[in-house]
Amino acid sequence: MSEPIIALRSVTKEYNGQCVLNVAEMDVLPGEVFGLVGPSGVGKSTLLRLINFLEPPTAGTIRFMGSTFSAQDSVPLALRRRVTTVFQRPMLLNRTVAANVGFGLWLRGEKQSQTVINEALNQVGLARLAARQARTLSGGELQRVALARAMVLRPDVLLLDEPTANLDPYNVGLIEDIAHSINRLYGTTLVMVTHNIFQARRLAHRVGFMLNSDLVEVAEATSFFESPRDPRTAAFVRGEMVY
């Protein structure tokens, strides 16, 4: 088995003394789609923020692409730029769609090549909207542009935080297809948070279940859904979880 691209050890996160995340161990393998499911408020988004180095953990270590970081360590910019997030509520800049897609390239001092931008927009099916002002987009279009602006960066790890919550089934399908092809085409490792277990089942190779700031269980997708070890996972998968 290959070396994990992300490895968390004894990671905790507290806000105002309140512990919202407590993960003893979590490994994400290079090239996999890691689904993360669980009810609201259990710390899924917090976990993604830590993995994207937007916030440091309170304690514990995060190993990312061979380098280990604990709470006080500052993460080199170059490494931080290997990972990015598509958020549940994507916020675009008040510029054109094309400018938004090229934004991350601009941050890196790279040429905002029209070819690259158009290719990414093509992949999310929005090439015709390149010149549109981002503020005029619909919810589904917004999310697809957010995927495109992440995609042009060719990250090693792409974090998806409930990217299809509040979207119509058509856009949900589109976004799942795009996520799938990013993983297949570029070998990008995906960590996808969702509270839709069917989505996890459709996309993920392995699935983790979070409850009350804790990572309860991680398993291969098939066994996760068909023979979960933990009774709480089983209850969640059967849709009986009370929360």
Added chain:
Amino acid sequence: MITARDPAVVEIVLLSLRVSGVALFFSAMIGIPLGALLGLTRFIGRRLVVALLYTGMGFPPVVVGLFVYMMLSRSGPLGRLAWSWIPSLFTPGAMVVAQCIISFPLVAGFTMAAVMGVDPQLRQQVLALGATPWQAALTLLIEARLGVLVSIIAGFGSIISEVGAVMMVGGNIEHSTRVLTTAIVLETNKGQFSLAIALGVILLGMAFLANVLVLRLQGRALDE
């Protein structure tokens, strides 16, 4: 009726624009970064600085004039240094200093409000795309560009029509420090109402234009 073609009027208008323009340039140089800092970061003493800023936004210009007068007068702490880059009293430079002090809190205050109006989630997403903290700050400032522009125009409005401070530190010297407002005071005192009115109309026009511009930009900001 004296017209705008009158060379004396032209000279006064140009000096007004020059003094206020330079003052505005410096107050933008100070006010925009200060406003961005206060709007985007949290540090110890921030609330105190914000309170001082709000005080500065409503500060009586004559008191600023008095302060600058005392600082720059030959026996004052700055005036007695006699450094070449410190302007002397009764020069356009002294008026620039006073106007800058009057307008920079406005520029900073409005800039702060503008960047604070940007959703904090955006900053997080910009950082997630790989921005350095500086790049993130610049991006949010650009995102708040209309509000920043409004802050500059509001700063301009506050100084182009100000009379007390420029009168004190400029002295209303003909061909040297006579600007629109001080000229109006003088002409009115002399009973030269037609010139005073002509100058007043020009001043009113400028202040009106500045306000129309602010309203238009704010309207656009709301539409977006």
